[in-house]
Amino acid sequence: MRAKIVAVVAIVALAAAAVVVATAQTTANGLPSYTNGYQKWPKLNRKPYTKCGPPCAHAGVKNVYASKRKVGTKYPNGAVIVKSIAQRGDKPGLPSQVAVMRKASGRWRFVEYSLSGSRYSVLAQGQLCVSCHMRVKANDYVFTTP
Numbered sequence: 239m240r241a242k243i244v245a246v247v248a249i250v251a252l253a254a255a256a257v258v259v260a261t262a263q264t265t266a267n268g269l270p271s272y273t274n275g276y277q278k279w280p281k282l283n284r285k286p287y288t289k290c291g292p293p294c295a296h297a298g299v300k301n302v303y304a305s306k307r308k309v310g311t312k313y314p315n316g317a318v319i320v321k322s323i324a325q326r327g328d329k330p331g332l333p334s335q336v337a338v339m340r341k342a343s344g345r346w347r348f349v350e351y352s353l354s355g356s357r358y359s360v361l362a363q364g365q366l367c368v369s370c371h372m373r374v375k376a377n378d379y380v381f382t383t384p
């Protein structure tokens with residue numbers, strides 16, 4: 239009985255993974271393709287952030303890039319905002335963490351990736367992120383202002 243439950247859980251997990259792969263195309267390094275070339279997007283911060291918070295989410299050297307500009311008070315659908323979080327010793331262009339907000343159907347989706355070797359995988363996402371970004375709801379949930 240127990241083995242059966244484990245098998246079912248494994249199948250469900252596999253199916254869920256397949257759906258994720260199908261809907262968000264990943265690049266060779268594991269980040270979704272809509273983040274491609276983010277290092278060349280306009281930066282929202284003037285200087286890299288080196289201190290954490292308050293409220294503190296990540297320690298490291300951080301930069302924030304936006305694929306689209308705000309229109310009025312809000313970012314348009316399709317906008318992607320990437321925060322790169324680099325630690326000492328990271329290879330250039332491969333920050334150890336990458337936090338992403340992407341707007342679709344008027345709502346932000348939050349996902350954070352961490353690097354292991356030369357590939358990123360999901361570290362955290364969803365409500366955890368929103369609970370803190372709520373504080374800047376008036377700025378469309380975005381802390382960094384250009």
Ligand code: HEC
Pocket residue numbers: 287289290291292293294295296300302319320321337338339348349350362363364366367368369370371379380381382383
């Ligand atoms: C405890 C509060 C907190 C939590 C939890 C949090 N963040 Fe943030 N986030 C911040 C702060 C503060 C900034 C501004 C830059 C900085 O200080 O690092 C920020 C910046 C960002 C940015 C750049 C855009 C902006 O708002 O300035 C992205 C993208 C981002 N976070 C994604 C995420 C994701 C994805 C998660 C969940 C895995 C998450 N954040 C969880 C506080 C938080």
